[in-house]
Amino acid sequence: MDLILILKICLLLYLFYICPMMFFEKINTRWVYFFIVALSVFVLVPYTGNVHLFDWDEINFAECAREMIVMNSYHTVLLNFQPFWEKPPLFIWMQVLSMQIFGINEWAARFPNLLNGIITLCLLFYIGKKCYSQKFGLLWAMVHLGTILPHLYFRSGIIDPWYNLFGFISLIGFIEIFNGKKMDWIIVGGLSLGLAVLTKGPAMVLIIFFAVFFTLIIQWQKLQISQIKYGFLYFILFLVAGSSWFFYEYISGNGTIISAFIDYQVRLFKTEDSGHGGFFLYHFVVVLLACFPASVLMLRYFSKSVMKDFYSKGMFILMMVVLIIFSIVKTKIL
Numbered sequence: 001m002d003l004i005l006i007l008k009i010c011l012l013l014y015l016f017y018i019c020p021m022m023f024f025e026k027i028n029t030r031w032v033y034f035f036i037v038a039l040s041v042f043v044l045v046p047y048t049g050n051v052h053l054f055d056w057d058e059i060n061f062a063e064c065a066r067e068m069i070v071m072n073s074y075h076t077v078l079l080n081f082q083p084f085w086e087k088p089p090l091f092i093w094m095q096v097l098s099m100q101i102f103g104i105n106e107w108a109a110r111f112p113n114l115l116n117g118i119i120t121l122c123l124l125f126y127i128g129k130k131c132y133s134q135k136f137g138l139l140w141a142m143v144h145l146g147t148i149l150p151h152l153y154f155r156s157g158i159i160d161p162w163y164n165l166f167g168f169i170s171l172i173g174f175i176e177i178f179n180g181k182k183m184d185w186i187i188v189g190g191l192s193l194g195l196a197v198l199t200k201g202p203a204m205v206l207i208i209f210f211a212v213f214f215t216l217i218i219q220w221q222k223l224q225i226s227q228i229k230y231g232f233l234y235f236i237l238f239l240v241a242g243s244s245w246f247f248y249e250y251i252s253g254n255g256t257i258i259s260a261f262i263d264y265q266v267r268l269f270k271t272e273d274s275g276h277g278g279f280f281l282y283h284f285v286v287v288l289l290a291c292f293p294a295s296v297l298m299l300r301y302f303s304k305s306v307m308k309d310f311y312s313k314g315m316f317i318l319m320m321v322v323l324i325i326f327s328i329v330k331t332k333i334l
Contacts, residue, residue, distance in 0.1 A: 032134065033122055036141055040118045043145060048114060048155045049107025058157040061087070062109035065095035069104070075245075076254060085260035088245055090198040091159045109157035116161040117154030121145055123165075127172065131311045143297060149290040149334070159200050166196035167204040170238075171318055174212050177230045179310040190234035194241025201265050205242075207325060211318040218313055268331045278332030283323055286334060 053059045060079060064087075067078040077084040077092055094112040102108035121141040128137025144150055153161045173189010176182045196204040246258055288295045302316075326332075 027134075029129070029134065032125065032138060036121050036125055036138070037118055039142075040121055040145065044114050044117050044151075044154050048110050049105060051106065053106055053109060053157060055156065055158060057159070058109065060084075061092060061159065062095060062106075062157055064092045065099055065109070066104050068092065068096050069099060075248060075252070076257065083254070083257050085257045086264050087159065087200060088198045088261075090195060090245075091162055091200075094162070095157070106157075110155060113154050113156055113158070113161045116165055117145070117150075120150075120154075120161070120165055120168075123169070127311065131309060143294050147291050147294040149286070150294075163196055163200040163204065166192040166199060167207060168318075170196060170204070170208050171211055171314060173234060174208065174231075175215075175310055175314050177227050177234065178216070183230075186230050186234050187237060190237030191241045193234075193238040194243075197242035198245055201261070202242075203265070203325075205238075207318070207321055210321045210325070211314065214317045214321070215310070215314045218317070269329050280327050282332045283326045287319075287323065290334065 053062055064077050064079050064084055067081055068074050071078065071081070074093065074096065075089070077087060077089050091112065095109055098111040099105075099108040102111060121144060124144055125137040125141045128140040130137075150161075153164075170189045170193035173185045173187075173192065176185040176189065193205065193208060249255070249257055
């Protein structure tokens with residue numbers, strides 16, 4: 001086995017079971033963030049650019065970014081130098097910026113998701129510390145880093161990590177309307193939902209709507225005027241951010257791209273697009289197997305019935321909404 005791989009495995013085992021228990025509960029939070037960033041770089045960076053782009057989406061998105069640079073035109077996504085209406089441009093813009101810094105190569109195509117991994121792990125630590133303890137936040141981040149599918153995503157050039165992160169942040173922002181009302185999170189949450197739309201499409205709006213709707217039913221409380229006001233601000237920020245590119249394309253005379261994009265979203269829901277089909281419970285199997293070891297810890301968590309706070313209920317309902325919606329959707333993508 002590769003020596004670096006052996007060192008990584010030994011380090012992760014040590015970090016999972018010894019360090020968090022013994023040290024990190026008392027260490028200054030800034031040093032914990034530094035540790036998470038350093039470990040993320042150590043685990044995710046090596047060899048990420050050494051493997052060629054092998055996934056259909058990886059290849060297409062990187063080529064879209066390359067063609068933007070070649071054509072020096074950044075408002076419309078191109079593939080084979082023709083308008084590409086399947087995805088909005090936000091992730092492609094990230095790859096363009098990365099390629100302009102690192103050159104047009106595999107590393108540059110995947111660098112945005114490496115950055116996403118670092119941000120995601122820091123965010124999980126922040127939320128875990130806020131809801132439970134510093135030790136729990138670190139363990140949550142470390143488990144996520146060691147979980148198969150997220151780890152693979154962080155070293156890929158596909159859109160989903162940023163789409164997932166924006167959706168996660170948008171739910172946190174909405175939860176804060178009813179659980180603390182922190183204005184900064186409400187603003188960031190509303191903008192993040194709009195950015196999710198600009199990353200991959202409107203499905204995240206449906207996911208967050210149902211997640212919030214069912215969370216409020218379970219955690220019912222009388223709405224206050226201030227909460228309605230914050231909710232309206234959240235919605236306005238989402239609408240402005242999410243519609244900005246579509247509005248620009250429309251006034252630029254590219255309304256056909258928007259129509260084709262909407263048709264594509266409907267086709268994903270109703271048909272097994274591009275040969276991506278599967279049985280109804282496909283994504284339940286993906287969560288249990290491809291999200292090991294987090295999935296095992298999840299089952300143990302649910303068995304204890306400890307979902308007593310707003311955040312825990314929101315996270316559980318979010319997961320169930322995602323699984324149910326994508327089980328109904330005919331297109332099954334890992």
